Amino acid sequence: MNDPRFSTKQRILGAAEDLFARRGFAGASLRQVTTAAKVNLAAVNYHFGSKDRLIEEVFRRRLDELNARRLAALKGAMAGGNPQLAEVLAAFIKPALDLSLDREGGSAFVRVLARAYAEHNERLRRFLSDNYGHVLREFAAAFARLLPRLDKEELYWRLDIVAGALTYAMADFGVIKRRSGQSERDFRERAAEHLIRFAAAGLKEE
Amino acid sequence: MNDPRFSTKQRILGAAEDLFARRGFAGASLRQVTTAAKVNLAAVNYHFGSKDRLIEEVFRRRLDELNARRLAALKGAMAGGNPQLAEVLAAFIKPALDLSLDREGGSAFVRVLARAYAEHNERLRRFLSDNYGHVLREFAAAFARLLPRLDKEELYWRLDIVAGALTYAMADFGVIKRRSGQSERDFRERAAEHLIRFAAAGLKEE
DNA sequence: GTCTATATAAGGATAGAC
DNA sequence: GTCTATCCTTATATAGAC
Numbered sequence: 001m002n003d004p005r006f007s008t009k010q011r012i013l014g015a016a017e018d019l020f021a022r023r024g025f026a027g028a029s030l031r032q033v034t035t036a037a038k039v040n041l042a043a044v045n046y047h048f049g050s051k052d053r054l055i056e057e058v059f060r061r062r063l064d065e066l067n068a069r070r071l072a073a074l075k076g077a078m079a080g081g082n083p084q085l086a087e088v089l090a091a092f093i094k095p096a097l098d099l100s101l102d103r104e105g106g107s108a109f110v111r112v113l114a115r116a117y118a119e120h121n122e123r124l125r126r127f128l129s130d131n132y133g134h135v136l137r138e139f140a141a142a143f144a145r146l147l148p149r150l151d152k153e154e155l156y157w158r159l160d161i162v163a164g165a166l167t168y169a170m171a172d173f174g175v176i177k178r179r180s181g182q183s184e185r186d187f188r189e190r191a192a193e194h195l196i197r198f199a200a201a202g203l204k205e206e
Numbered sequence: 207m208n209d210p211r212f213s214t215k216q217r218i219l220g221a222a223e224d225l226f227a228r229r230g231f232a233g234a235s236l237r238q239v240t241t242a243a244k245v246n247l248a249a250v251n252y253h254f255g256s257k258d259r260l261i262e263e264v265f266r267r268r269l270d271e272l273n274a275r276r277l278a279a280l281k282g283a284m285a286g287g288n289p290q291l292a293e294v295l296a297a298f299i300k301p302a303l304d305l306s307l308d309r310e311g312g313s314a315f316v317r318v319l320a321r322a323y324a325e326h327n328e329r330l331r332r333f334l335s336d337n338y339g340h341v342l343r344e345f346a347a348a349f350a351r352l353l354p355r356l357d358k359e360e361l362y363w364r365l366d367i368v369a370g371a372l373t374y375a376m377a378d379f380g381v382i383k384r385r386s387g388q389s390e391r392d393f394r395e396r397a398a399e400h401l402i403r404f405a406a407a408g409l410k411e412e
Numbered sequence: 413g414t415c416t417a418t419a420t421a422a423g424g425a426t427a428g429a430c
Numbered sequence: 431g432t433c434t435a436t437c438c439t440t441a442t443a444t445a446g447a448c
Contacts, residue, residue, distance in 0.1 A: 008413080024325070027232035029441060040414060045443060047413090111326070117379045118324040119230065120317070136381075157400045160382050164374025165367045173323045173373070174366035175342075194363040201411035202404035214431080235423060246432055251425060253431090 009047045011037040014105050017058050021108035024115055025055055056127055059116070062099065062109045063128075067135045069095040074142060085203065088142050089196050093166055097192045100170050101185055114171030147203060162199045169195055215253050217243040220311050223264050227317035231261055231325065262333055265322070268305065268315045269334075273341045275301040280348060291409065294348050295402050299372055303398045306376050307391055320377035353409060368405045375401055 004010065015037035019028035030051060034041045048054040073091035077083050100110040116124050144155060168174065169191055178187040210216065221243035225234035236257055240247045254260040279297035283289050306316040322330050350361060374380065375397055384393040 022326070024230055024232055026230055030443090031441075040416090041442095042416090042444080043414070051442070111324070115324045117374075118317070118321045118377065120228070120379075154400075156382055157397075158404055160380035161371045161375065161401060161404050163381075164372075164379060165370040167379070168323075168370025168373060169367065171324065173326075173370060175369075176362055176366050191363075194360075195367060197411060198364055198367050198408035202408040205403060205407035236425090237423075246434090247424095248426080248434090249432070257424070 008037075008039050008043055012039060012044060012047060012054070013058055013061055016054055017105050017112060018108045020055070020058065020115065021111035025051075025119065025121075030054075052123065055124070058109075058112060059124075059128065060131070062106065063132055066095055066099055067132050069098075070135055071138065074138060078142060083142070083146060085143075085146050086196055086200050088139070088146060089162075089199055089203075090192070092139055093196055093199075094192055096166060096170055097188050097195075100172075101188050110170040111172070114167050114173070117167055143203070149206070150203075158203050161202065165195060165199065214243075214245050214249055217245060218250060218253065218260070219264055219267055222260055223311050223318060224314045226261070226264065226321065227314035230321055231257075231327075236260075258329065261330070264315075264318060265330075265334065266337070268312065269338055272301055272305055273338050275304075276341055277344065280344060284348060289348070289352060291349075291352050292402055292406050294345070294352060295368075295405055295409075296398075298345055299402055299405075300398055302372060302376055303394050303401075306378075307394050316376040317378070320373050320379070323373055349409070355412070356409075364409050367408065371401060371405065 012033060016028070016033045019032055019036060022028070023032075030044050031041060033054075034044060044051070044054060048057060070092055073095060074088065077087035077091045096110070099106040101107065116128070140156070140159060143159060144150075144152070147155060150158070178184065218239060222234070222239045225239055225242060228234070229238075236250050237247060239260075240250060250257070250260060254263060276298055279301060280294065283293035283297050302316070305312040307313065322334070346362070346365060349365060350356075350358070353361060356364070384390065
């Protein structure tokens with residue numbers, strides 16, 4: 001029972017992630033979280049200090065790895081000296097959709113992320129911007145190199161639209177359902193392909 | 207004080223819309239709503255029966271008109287016998303972005319709508335599907351006529367992506383900010399234009 | 413580090429007078 | 431239709447024993 005992957009702290013994070021995805025930050029109570037994690041109610045305040053700090057740690061646990069993967073993929077796409085638009089898009093999109101495939105809570109987390117957008121919560125926005133803003137800036141610079149004919153304003157508009165579609169796709173908001181014979185992994189991979197092709201077409205449009 | 211536009215019921219709906227947008231359905235309490243509406247706490251249960259029913263009425267008040275406008279615009283686009291893709295897209299997108307321009311609460315409502323997606327709330331989904339699903343089906347049929355080379359699955363994927371980008375754009379999730387000299391209306395109109403061009407390019411892609 | 417017990421506040425909903 | 435008062439549940443957070 002001393003496996004750090006199943007420590008009290010990690011069990012709380014896992015249960016919180018799941019419940020925040022399903023009921024929202026305000027909708028999921030610490031009682032529900034600690035019950036699901038099979039830990040004592042007081043453990044949340046012992047390990048995290050408050051509900052707000054617990055929320056931040058739920059983000060940190062996933063986003064550190066997600067953004068490291070995105071940057072590594074971006075570096076790979078830019079390395080050859082002849083970067084392709086679809087590769088750079090894939091560097092941004094695929095790690096996110098992969099995360100949504102991770103049965104160990106990742107699929108819940110992407111919905112938490114979508115909720116964070118909907119929240120418009122200033123505290124959360126600042127936390128995300130402070131910790132992960134540099135990743136977005138690197139991608140924006142890469143796209144600017146690949147699409148030199150688009151002025152900056154036009155480029156930002158289009159990237160914003162791509163981000164919206166990605167957020168929506170990741171959180172599974174849409175109406176498309178997986179067919180019964182299809183694996184979750186296959187479904188997600190097709191979602192990423194459709195999204196990348198659609199986005200590339202929209203970005204390239206003169 | 208008997209103007210039905212400022213009746214107790216309408217004031218509750220307006221305050222609820224604003225608070226649900228800012229704090230979410232669980233995050234906004236009936237006490238906050240009734241205080242903002244300057245009505246008595248008990249008035250919510252008298253007029254609506256419960257918080258859940260209040261939420262549904264917040265949706266109904268806006269969506270009846272929004273979807274009527276969309277269908278009217280769709281009819282207009284299809285009437286000539288030579289419908290254009292951009293026109294049909296505009297019939298779907300522009301009424302939504304116009305709503306987001308309505309200072310009388312519409313701009314709050316689009317954020318409520320985005321939250322409803324994030325909620326994945328079964329009760330809400332059924333309510334929306336039962337009441338407004340036919341509108342989406344009519345648009346899907348129109349797009350199918352305009353894009354005969356896309357098979358049904360491909361078309362649905364792409365429409366799903368468009369819906370995601372629209373939801374995101376309406377709720378102002380993105381990073382693009384209005385410039386100081388620019389009016390809100392002008393900003394929204396440009397958002398709609400960018401979105402329609404981007405979506406049309408992505409939909410047409412072979 | 414985990415427990416029980418509890419302080420303290422806020423929540424949705426309702427009863428009953430006016 | 432609107433009010434006050436209140437029921438009952440749930441919430442976050444903490445104190446202090448183990």
